[in-house]
Amino acid sequence: MNRPDMLERLDERTDPWDMVVVGGGATGVGVAVDAAARGYDVALFEACDFGKGTSSRSTKLVHGGVRYLRQGNVPLVMEALRERGILRRNAPHLVNELPFVVPNYDWWEAPFYGIGLKVYDALAGKYGFGSSRRLGLDETIERLPTIERDGLRGGVEYHDGQFDDTRLLVHLAITAAEQGAVLVNHAPVEALTKAADGFVSGVRVRDVETGDVRDVPARSVINATGVFTDSVRRMDRPGAASMIRPSQGIHLVLDRRFHPGDAAIMVPHTDDGRVLFAVPWHGKVLVGTTDTPVEVADPEPRPFDEEVEYVLRHAARYLEEDPGIDDVLSAFAGLRPLVGSGDDEDTSALSRDHTLQVSRSGLVTITGGKWTTYRKMAEDTVDHAAVLAGVEVRPCTTKELQIHGAHAHADRFGHLSVYGTDALLVEGLAEEEAGGSDPLDPALPYIEAEVRWAAREEMARTVEDVLSRRTRALLLDARAAMRAAPRVAEILADELGRDASWRSDQVREFEGIARGYVVA
8 A cells, every 4th residue: 555556546547436425533434344345435534644644643542432331331342342342353454452451449439330230241242352240459469460469459350451552553554455445545535516406515625745736526525634624614504503612631651660560440430420541552551541522623632731740649649659750651632523512611421423414415434432332333334425426336345344454473572573474574574674673772672674664565654654553652751753754754755765854853853743652
């Protein structure tokens, strides 16, 4: 999958596409996979890079949502648990089972959470990941060796899924391309085009790299832009009322010494009713999250000081060693595209269900939802878009579709396991290229060959694309990522034919972004 080939395929086509998708996050790319797998002609355009927004900033969990069960949203939980099982089956190299322990400090917590989690198990049915069980004090400490022991009574263990969000997204994009879709990143849609009868007939797209503008005709246009949903809806109808109530969630990344156990910690009820996770991930610990309403959807959201203080304060309650601001290796924020109604102020109470809307001019908008349910969201969207496009209605095939790289034993490749079946090719590239096995930074697991692979096979175009989303360097250690940036720029310049000025600009731009991940 490379960008020049995608642009060539785009320009070769003169007939309208069956479907054009606006937005290259989990929802949009999921729609492209589904549509292409059914045999439809589909093109997707992403303004920045695949997963630049919400889809790269999750808690890295594929889960049913224990707290949604507490809210009484049983249908959402059942759907998510089913999709969790399907995703593990179709992408075993990127989705793995992860045990969670709910530590108990009050007498009522063990029976209360124990019963609730048995219901969670039952709702999963054949898609279950493992049975929940109550843990005694000693076993809880064994599973969570650095848990705060003062007042600890025991715990309850249950099982959910974990993944690398943008590695999955990149492999979904490759899957879509393998099924025949055209996907172009760094190509914002600047306008919708309309036929004489007022129906949406395509999009106007600008190539950021060249400045070229293309009018791309389509039988159906799908708005899958997440927190930016309303901006595309207003291209269709300038006075459209807002659908989205963006909510910000942050995560702090800590060294594994704060939580060396192999199980995640889940605190189901903090001071203000939020859920707190401490999740082992790529050799670090992710702690979060928050739920803060925001007025404007920023493409590069930053954690608020009060959010950082909130997460650190609550982490200190449950970890023996209290993490401080200087212990934060990276802090990242993401915006949830929650669908609001009326004057709701508490975004934590808004539904995580997805919403599908068709405007009078035929624009299809899919928004809301969560990473775990991306496939079902895509299925519902393509079902509707096919009817609007006037094409033959064909059944969804993605329940059984293996995602690119799927490999049941990929974990033998160490940190390259996230490449699945491509790991052997990345290893081969490391052997072929001078310095291919050299680390990008001593504090990071990544090697130079991964930068070349990202440029050649995964449409990485900028230093940020590589260090934030093809690798997870920026999220794991922001300072180490900044140190690696000059070498990454050199390699990318070599691969993409860029000059010294471009390299300097890239390093400067990346450092400007990365400084927002440093909170100390």
